[in-house]
Amino acid sequence: MRTDLSGVHCSIARSMQVLHDAWGALILRDVFVGLTRFDQLQQDLGLSRKVLAARLDSFVVEGILEKRAYAEHPPRYDYVPTAKGAELFGVIAALMAWGDRWKADKAGPPARIRHDCGALATARVTCDQCGEPLLLETVATEAGPGGRLGPGTRMLGKLLSQRSKQARKTTPM
Amino acid sequence: MRTDLSGVHCSIARSMQVLHDAWGALILRDVFVGLTRFDQLQQDLGLSRKVLAARLDSFVVEGILEKRAYAEHPPRYDYVPTAKGAELFGVIAALMAWGDRWKADKAGPPARIRHDCGALATARVTCDQCGEPLLLETVATEAGPGGRLGPGTRMLGKLLSQRSKQARKTTPM
Numbered sequence: 001m002r003t004d005l006s007g008v009h010c011s012i013a014r015s016m017q018v019l020h021d022a023w024g025a026l027i028l029r030d031v032f033v034g035l036t037r038f039d040q041l042q043q044d045l046g047l048s049r050k051v052l053a054a055r056l057d058s059f060v061v062e063g064i065l066e067k068r069a070y071a072e073h074p075p076r077y078d079y080v081p082t083a084k085g086a087e088l089f090g091v092i093a094a095l096m097a098w099g100d101r102w103k104a105d106k107a108g109p110p111a112r113i114r115h116d117c118g119a120l121a122t123a124r125v126t127c128d129q130c131g132e133p134l135l136l137e138t139v140a141t142e143a144g145p146g147g148r149l150g151p152g153t154r155m156l157g158k159l160l161s162q163r164s165k166q167a168r169k170t171t172p173m
Numbered sequence: 174m175r176t177d178l179s180g181v182h183c184s185i186a187r188s189m190q191v192l193h194d195a196w197g198a199l200i201l202r203d204v205f206v207g208l209t210r211f212d213q214l215q216q217d218l219g220l221s222r223k224v225l226a227a228r229l230d231s232f233v234v235e236g237i238l239e240k241r242a243y244a245e246h247p248p249r250y251d252y253v254p255t256a257k258g259a260e261l262f263g264v265i266a267a268l269m270a271w272g273d274r275w276k277a278d279k280a281g282p283p284a285r286i287r288h289d290c291g292a293l294a295t296a297r298v299t300c301d302q303c304g305e306p307l308l309l310e311t312v313a314t315e316a317g318p319g320g321r322l323g324p325g326t327r328m329l330g331k332l333l334s335q336r337s338k339q340a341r342k343t344t345p346m
Contacts, residue, residue, distance in 0.1 A: 011272025022189035090298035099184025108318035119302035125263035129292035145281035
């Protein structure tokens with residue numbers, strides 16, 4: 001069952017709505033790694049064909065995966081990430097880094113990311129302006145132009161717009 | 174209903190299992206911003222008290238939030254992020270950046286992150302070794318020591334360990 005969050009003016013809600021749940025993230029993980037065919041995904045994940053088909057359809061409708069035919073009779077497809085889908089790799093990498101750090105068993109991390117620089121990389125979420133890590137203790141959240149008071153942001157909207165007004169008063173523009 | 178993914182040897186699955194779904198991410202968002210009390214969360218999100226209480230309990234059991242009493246009669250608590258919970262801010266910021274880029278309406282992003290450097294920041298997921306962005310086209314995934322063939326990684330485990338063997342053959346150590 002899927003809660004409808006389409007009315008929530010929040011980019012976190014919207015992104016999570018696209019991923020849906022852990023299975024959605026695992027389908028993306030597999031496609032990113034190169035398991036792009038229905039039967040490969042079904043075998044890897046052990047999801048029912050019905051559930052897997054529904055998830056893949058929703059990813060195609062959302063525009064994060066696209067179907068490319070690799071056989072015509074019967075029609076068979078690779079599911080490959082679009083540019084919009086490929087950018088979710090950052091989210092997946094951030095989830096993986098947190099899980100490696102806080103949820104790995106004694107054996108160590110289940111998988112590693114090799115970056116083009118040659119290193120085994122751990123994802124770090126940074127500020128695009130200064131390059132330093134974005135940590136909870138080094139940020140403040142302010143209202144944005146698309147913010148609304150409404151379901152999912154009933155108090156938050158007010159709180160953030162008060163903060164933004166204060167920030168405008170106290171910080172040089 | 175929550176699928177049990179505890180047997181899946183994958184850090185992405187484990188992290189998503191902790192977040193659970195979009196509501197889990199929104200509870201964390203609110204706590205990170207400073208809405209730390211049950212009634213504030215309930216009012217902001219419009220979740221039923223029963224569902225919200227269950228989510229908060231699961232976050233406390235998981236060790237990502239901790240309860241701090243702010244009143245004794247009746248007992249009332251702030252839910253504040255632990256170190257483990259605070260590190261999920263990176264995941265939330267990456268979700269927000271993707272949603273801002275691909276799902277914002279015409280008005281623009283609903284909220285903004287002000288970084289301590291002074292800039293309005295967009296989260297960028299980077300390699301902790303070289304500082305460059307971790308993009309799908311600049312990474313390869315390899316097997317890690319905690320990887321297993323099993324539910325959720327039936328084909329992936331094999332694929333990654335083949336790749337790691339190849340990488341050991343072709344890259345200088």
